[in-house]
Structure formats: structure tokens, C-alpha cells
Amino acid sequence: MDAVNRLVQDKPVVIFSKSSCCMSHSIKLLISGFGANPTVYDLDKIPNGTQIERTLVQLGCQPSVPAVFIGQKFVGGEKQVMSLHVQNQLVPLLIEAGAIWIWKK
16 A cells, blocks of 8 residues: 555545556546646556555555546546546546646636
């Protein structure tokens, strides 16, 4: 858990993904589309990726990627992020975390 905490510390949006995961790609595009610049860690490309993936599974992320943190809080995977988006709750979270400042529909 410490490794994950260090990676999300002081970052408004962090996405743990895998380079071959289409849902990770979609979530990155969705969040970037609002003007946010998420920090992305591709677990298949970083040295301790397997360890981090195990930690994400322990947090309840099934499948393990994408795993999204907004404002240093674990939001969930693609289903949770998409649900927040459909319920118009994603943008307020991004604003609160300082990932975006202005949003115009």
C-alpha cells in the first residue's frame, strides 16, 4: 500500500493501467477530455508493476486496471468512473482535486 500511496501523493489524478488495456485507454481519454492531465503508470512498463497490481486487487479493483485515484482517493475502475461521469459527478471531483479549474458544458 505504501508504494501506491507514494505514487498518488500530491497528484490530482492518477491512473494505473496497462499499455494493452483498451478500457485503460478509454478512461485516460475521458479524463483528459475534460482538460485534466492525469499521471499514468503503465504497470507492464514499470519495475514494481506486479507488486502494485497486487495492491490494487487488495483495494478491490477487479480487474486490476484501470485503477483511478482522484485527489489521492481511490475512485475505482472503469465502471465506477463511467458511473460518476453519467451521474455528472466526475467533473466536480476533478475540480475539487485541482485537476481542472473551469468546466463549461
